[in-house]
Amino acid sequence: MDVVQDMTGMTQVPGWRRALRSDLAWVLVVGLASRIELYLLAWLFNLHFDLGRDFSTLLCSWDCGWYWSIFAHGYQLQPDAHPAGDAANWAFFPLFPYLVRWFSQASGVGVYASAMLITNVSFIIALVVLHAYARAALGGPTARFVVIALAFSPFALYFSAPYTEALYLLLMVAAMHLAQTGRWVGAGLCAAALSGTRNLGVFIVLPMLMLGVAQFGWRRLARVAEGTERFYLGLALAPLGLFGYMLFLHLHVGDALAFKHVQVAWGGTVGNPLAVIADAVWHGDAYARYCAVSAGVGLGVGVWLYRRGLRAEALILIIGTLIPASVRVASVPRYVFTLFPLYLALGLALRESPRAQWLVFAALLPLGGFTIASWVAQKTYMI
Secondary structure, three states, X not given: OOEEEOOOOOEEEEHHHHHHHXXXXXXXXXHHHHHHHXXXXXXXXHHHOOOOOOHHHOOOEOOHHHHHHHHHHXXXXXXXXXXXXXEOHHHOOOHHHHHHHHXXXXXXXXXXXXXXXXXXXXXXXXXXXXXXXXXXXXXXXXXXXXXXXHHOOOOHHHHOOOOOHHHHXXXXXXXXXXXXXXXXXHHHHHHHHHHOOOHHHHHHHHHHHHHHHHHHOHHHHHOOXXXXXXXXXXXXXXXXXXXXXXXXXXXXXXXOXXXXXXXXXXXXXXXXXXXXXXXXXXXXXXXXXXXXXXXXXXXXXXXXXXXXXXXXXXXXXXXXHXXXXXXXXHHHHHHHOOOXXXXXXXXXXXXXXXXXHHHHHHHHXXXXXXXXXXHHHOOEOOO
């Protein structure tokens, strides 16, 4: 065992434990620094442009209002929003809003403060797990860059806004890390929670299956050989969150697929994702083209990861691009640029060039400032 001794010759903490503690402290510092920077910039933009936001609702924009409706009142019985009266909060999966609601009731903390606490704590824990995952795949120095790139990404504001992204990231990377290390029941439980967090979460079964094939081989899995039982149990657990929500919707509004059918309120119709992307390129406005380019990035990086041997991670990125694009292209950037395999790919591409890593980090900061300013200035649901 690697043991460290002090100058007196007395045995101290084993070296690997010291390294682990050092890594943990480093990740926590990065996570806290990135959140402080985000909130500070948001508040400065709020003051400079006289936007009139209260600090307690600083990042409550866009879908925050839908989550707030679930925090406060639960799920609706009938659609009653939007000019056409066809929108309802059924599109938003229950784990995050009900976790906030339960925590608020148990602690006495306000629901918005509870949402911010759960979101930010989830993100920082996710960074810790991501660092362990990336360290195993790419090595220590690259793992640190992956953590920095995600924490200071222009899209990292989603990990502090009262959205599902932080919890989704935590559960996804935890499920993958546990599966990668052969702890399939834990991976299945995380996957079950993931499928109750967002509709895309159920597709984690496919990367998990790919990891299982790599660990056991097709023949052992086909024979259900000894030792594969926990793998199958993990896969079986994965869709339970989705099935639970479908059962709830069936009992609550009489439609188990209400979360899908209500997408029509936002112009969402399921189609060929490649056709949707192509149409955005040739016939869309500037924003639609930006979304199409984001989809291209997700697919291109996914293919590149697959060719570099990170096949399960590639599948996460490809699925996370194609499924949102099949509904509407406008949501693609949010889904693609908050997926952790994208940052693994960035770390892998720049693995041999620390100078390029620093240049990328320097570029991320102003881009993040622009995104934060745009977010704070947009539509607000005041609580």
